[in-house]
Each structure stands twice: as structure tokens, then as C-alpha cells.
Amino acid sequence: MRVVVTGMGAVTGFGYGVQALSDGVFGRKSSVRKNTLFAESNGEPSPVAFLENVPPEVVSRADHFIRTAVKEAVDQANLPLPLPALEVCVASLHGNVDVWCQARVGGRKGSPDLWELGADLWPQLAERFNVTTISTACTASGLATGRCLDYLRSGVASVGIVAATEGMTPFLLEGFKSLRSLAVGNCRPFDANRDGLVLGEGAGVLVLETLEHAEARGAVPLAELAGYGFSSDGTANFTSPDPAGRGASRALTEAMRDAGLSGLPDSINTHGTGTKLNDRMECVALRRVFGDDVGNVPITSCKPAIGHTFGAAGALELVCSVLSMQRNEVPAILTLEEPDPQLGKLDFVYGRSRLQRQDTIISMNSAFGGTNSAVVLRRLSP
């Protein structure tokens, strides 16, 4: 059973909508700037990618983002509503933590609850639906995408929605500041002078359908979701990935097997956070899977443009990958100036984007605790 993407929605630091994301990422812009959303504990505003024009009545940024992006994706897919059945896979690291924090201060029950993300949307879309919320840190939306793919392949539904969201909150930002994992300026994936990650917020939504269902109603697929894989490092450290890249390479191998991809992909959208350890691990993992041939695969990262959006990262990077396939253009790693020679000979795309046809793209993510995901996208149209 083949599964295709028929709708996409996005909210990023560039603003509302996939078009704003496309204009930013492929226009060589960054939405990273000094935080003006709230005062930080040390009085020093951090560089973050955030949305400026959120309506003041919004109580939860993550809930607001998911609603906006779901509407955009469902509108693009032009689904015949209400659907008889819908599988929803939500992803977030902290859910509505801003509401929870306000409730703690106010001494009252907050609404929506911590994990009620877009909760009243789903009954409007389908007569029968099932919602699963994955909160596996930075791999949450990669895993949610994989779950949705398996559900549709199994036949329990013909349509699914991957809805991933993360809001910029003091809780998230102060948390990562306390971990001392933030870059001084913007993040610089794979650069010799990289010094950490930069946080972002937003939502990424994908409407998935079986190809049969999409064709029967005359929908135009944007790309095929061809396969995915995930794995755990199972090594002895919470915050550092397996330096040998074994877990990430297992996820990659599984995703390629699942997609029936035996050769090289046409590009790879890496997790590419800009931390010393993650970037090194990813390069090791890529070499484990592709050997020296990995030097022939263009490698990119969207995080200097939209920041690290945690629970939403995988879904937003898949949206970027679909756009990349449609535009025949691999976006540049915006801040990369001097590729780290210790990472070996790899084809990082930097300086300017690469105009190139891409029939298959792999998007990969890794997370705290050693989880790894990889998703394979394949072109459907000639």
C-alpha cells in the first residue's frame, strides 16, 4: 500500500503558512533574532526563531500553531469532509506547557490541558478518529510520521494527519539555557566553529493518504511517503548520542529497506543542530550506511533558518523536503562557512542553494535519550 502527501501546513518564525516558509528557506533568510517574547532570567535575550504576530488572546502557542497549520494542510488537500475515518498522529515535546505554567502561577486549572493539542479539530474532520500524541523529544514528529504511515498501510484508515507543534516558552528556553547547549549567535551546522543549537517554534502538518484513496478522488499527490525507520542507541548516556552513530545508521537502513531504496538518495535533510556531538554523530552514521559514496549526496539542514523546533522539527523538515523536491532545489545550510574537516569529505550545500532534481530525499532526526528516526520521500510526478 503506497502512501502519499496531499496537503501541507506550516507555522514558523517566518510567519504563517508554507509559502512563508518556502520564501524564507529558499530565499536564504533566517527567522532567528533576539527574543522579544518574554524577559529571560539572566536579562540577556537569546537568539531564537519565533513568531511575532501571534494574536494576544492566544493562551497556548503550540495549540494555536497546530490549529492554523492543520487548517492550511486540510484546505490544500481538499479532503471530502467529514471523512469516515481519520488517523491523527500529534507530536510535541512540551505540549501546552505555557498554559500549565500560567495555571501554576494562578493556582487554577488551565485550559486546554497539557496534551490537548487541537483537540476539537478532529471531530470536525471525521466521523471516527483516533489520536496518538508522541512526545519523544526531537524525534517526536519523525516517529509520528512513521506511525501514521503504518496505520494507513495497515488499512485501518485511508487518511491520516501528522500534526507536530512546539511553542516558544520560558520553560523551554530556560531549560535549554540551563543545559548550556545554546549557540551564542545562530546555529552553524557542520561548521568548524559551531557552538550549539538555536531554538525555534512552530508547527508542521502533513495530510497523508493512501495513493488509491487520493487517485480515486482526483487529488494531486505532492510526494510519496515511501518509508521510515527508527531506533534507539541503547548506549550509556542521556544527553550525548552514540558517537559511533550505530543507532542513527540503523534508523537510516530501516527507512531505506522500508522504502525499497537500494541506492543513494538525491539529498539528505539532516537533523543538523549545530552541536559538536550531534553533527559528528550524524556524519559517522551516514558514512556507516553509504560508505565513501556519501560524499556524492548533497546534505542540508534547515535549522539556521527556522531554529530547532523540537517536537515539530521532523515534520517541518519534511515540509521543506517536499518543497525542495518540487523546486528541484536543495536549500543551503545558511550559516555554514567553513565545513569541519573532522567530519570528512561530505557534500554540504552551503553558500548558495543547489539546483538539482531530487527523486528521493531522506530526512533524519535524533533526540535526547538516543532515539533516531529517518523518513524517505519519493517523487511521484515525472
Next chain:
Amino acid sequence: MIGQLVDTVHIVDAPENIDTAYAAEVDWSQGYKLNPDSRLALVGVGRILKAVGNIFGAGGAERDRVALVLGSDFGSLCSYESFFNGLTRKVAQPLPYTHALPSTPTAALSIFHELHGPTLTVSGEAEVGVSAVRVAQMLLAAGRCDKVIVGCWHAPSATTAKAGLADTAQLLLLLLEQSNGERRSALQPGDLAMWSGGRDGRTCVEVLNEWVAGHRQQFEAPIRMAS
């Protein structure tokens, strides 16, 4: 319904007793820093593995075929509270923040037991344990794993007290196995776990326990309770 139900472990105990059990049953030098949620999960998984024996194959060769799916509704909130209380004093502490990531217990289990297969954390409301079982069943049906340890946990906190939920630490785990090792298609809605009830003052573990009691005969093999 997808999966053979091999065994279950059900824990309902005072939080301080979980700490005692953790000290007695889990031998992990790194583990002294873990939050209560992770200690509870480590005790529970240790007990189910003790009950069923080695599920990782000779020499651990099948570690990548064992999955772990844990759900919680108010999971890790004692760590949320700890980190947030520090924030209100303008003291952001890294360890409480690390513990406030919902996936901390699954990460601890993955590291301690050297799991290489899929490890997922599911968050939600009262139904989250049943959702976790559904995720686990789909992993089996899709051929992503051969065995899966699945369940949910409840750790008491100020937030759960405000919600009127139990002040005991609770955990319910199931060990499910794939019946034939092949990817299954054309599933029917009844092949996967579903829950349509409300919370009614119950924890996610209490809801899952009720669901298991009502559905144990529908799994592919009869249930065997661990002590």
C-alpha cells in the same frame, strides 16, 4: 486483537516504597540521579523481565527487535514542578529540566537495558495507556518488532493532587509478542486497542487496568499474571 499477551506487571504503591524497591532491585550506578517516574519504570520493567526471562535472544542478538512504548498523562510533572519552581526563583536547574522531558523514563529504560529497537513515549489524557497499547500493536502488525513492552505510569505530584487523582505511584506493563513475525495488512478497527470512556477521577493506569480486564480474552493468547 493484535499480539499475544505474554505477561503483565501491575504496581500500585506509595512513592517511598518505590524508592525502596528501586534501591533493592535496580543495580545502576548512574541511576541515583533519576526522577521518580524513571525509577518506577525501571522497577516495573525489571520485574517483567525477571518474570519472563531473557527476551533479547542469545547474547542480546535480538535487542533491535524489542520495542518499548510507555504512556503517561501527568508523567514527569513532579519534575516539571521542580524546574518551574526554580524558574520562579530565577534559578534554572539542568537536571530537573532534563527530567521534565516526557521521554526520560523510556530513555532510562533504553539505556539501562540496552534496547536498540523503537522506544516511544506517548502522552495524552486518561486513555493514554490504551493509546500506547494501540501503538505497540501497530508496531507488531507492521513487523517493526517481535516483542514490545507497553504500558503507562502515574507518578503523584502537586498537579495530580489538584486534579484529584491517586497519591500512589502506579504502573501497568504488558509484554506483547508478534504471533507470526510477518507484516499484517487489511486490519479491522477491532484489531487494535481503543478507548472511548472518560476519566471519572481515575489515573491512566487505572483506566488501562480496567481496559485490560475487559479485553484480555481478545488477545491472541491467554493472560498470565506476574507476581
